[in-house]
Amino acid sequence: MPAPTPKPPFTTFSALYNHILTLPPPLFPPPKPTSPPLTATISALSLHPTLEAALHILNNDLPSAHFLVRHMQAPPAYEGMFLHGILHRIEGDYDNARAWYSNVAESEVFTKVWGGEEAAREFIGKVEALVKEGEGDGQELEKESLREIKAVVEYCREKFGEEELKDATGAWVRPGEDHRKMGEEMVSGGKGYRQF
Incomplete structure (x- = not known):
C-alpha cells in the first residue's frame, strides 16, 4: 500500500506531526523515506533541530535526520544524541545504537x-x-x-517549543576531539562505517 500523500499545507508542527503519526512506524531500515515530499515540508518549518530530526526519523528519512543529529553529538545536546541512537537502531546498526544510548543514559530525556x-x-x-x-x-x-x-518528541516540544527557529546555531555543539576523530573516520570509511 503506498504512503498517504501529504495534504499541504502543513504550516505548523502540530499539523505535520499529526499527519506523520498516520504513517507506518519506523522500526527497520527503509529503502527510502515513507513520503519523500515531506522532506522539504519538514525542513521548511524551521523547527528546533531535534524536532526536525525526529520528524525525519518518523518519515523514515534517515539521511536528513542524520545530517541534523551529527551537529548534536556531544553534551549538552543529549536529545540529539538520543535521536542519533534511535536512528542507528532503525538503520540496523545495533552496536552503534547501544553506544549512543549509553552516552545519554544519565540524561533527563x-x-x-x-x-x-x-x-x-x-x-x-x-x-x-x-x-x-x-x-x-x-x-x-x-x-x-x-x-x-513520541516520548522524545514530547520532551523536546516541552523544552524547546515548536515555534519557528530561524537561527539553529545555538542548538549545535562542537564535538570533543574524540567525537571529531571518530566522525572523520566514519566519513572516510576508514573503520568500515558507512560512507556519506
Missing part, C-alpha cells in the same frame, strides 16, 4: 523515556533478534519504537 538503560538495551536486543533471526512480535516492537520516538 533518556530517563524520562526509558527509566534506565537496561530496558532500552532489552528493546534494542529484541529488535535485533527480530531482524536477524525472525524472532519476536514485530507489531509490538513497532508500537514500542513509536512510543520511544
Whole structure:
C-alpha cells in the first residue's frame, strides 16, 4: 500500500506531526523515506533541530535526520544524541545504537523515556533478534519504537517549543576531539562505517 500523500499545507508542527503519526512506524531500515515530499515540508518549518530530526526519523528519512543529529553529538545536546541512537537502531546498526544510548543514559530525556538503560538495551536486543533471526512480535516492537520516538518528541516540544527557529546555531555543539576523530573516520570509511 503506498504512503498517504501529504495534504499541504502543513504550516505548523502540530499539523505535520499529526499527519506523520498516520504513517507506518519506523522500526527497520527503509529503502527510502515513507513520503519523500515531506522532506522539504519538514525542513521548511524551521523547527528546533531535534524536532526536525525526529520528524525525519518518523518519515523514515534517515539521511536528513542524520545530517541534523551529527551537529548534536556531544553534551549538552543529549536529545540529539538520543535521536542519533534511535536512528542507528532503525538503520540496523545495533552496536552503534547501544553506544549512543549509553552516552545519554544519565540524561533527563533518556530517563524520562526509558527509566534506565537496561530496558532500552532489552528493546534494542529484541529488535535485533527480530531482524536477524525472525524472532519476536514485530507489531509490538513497532508500537514500542513509536512510543520511544513520541516520548522524545514530547520532551523536546516541552523544552524547546515548536515555534519557528530561524537561527539553529545555538542548538549545535562542537564535538570533543574524540567525537571529531571518530566522525572523520566514519566519513572516510576508514573503520568500515558507512560512507556519506
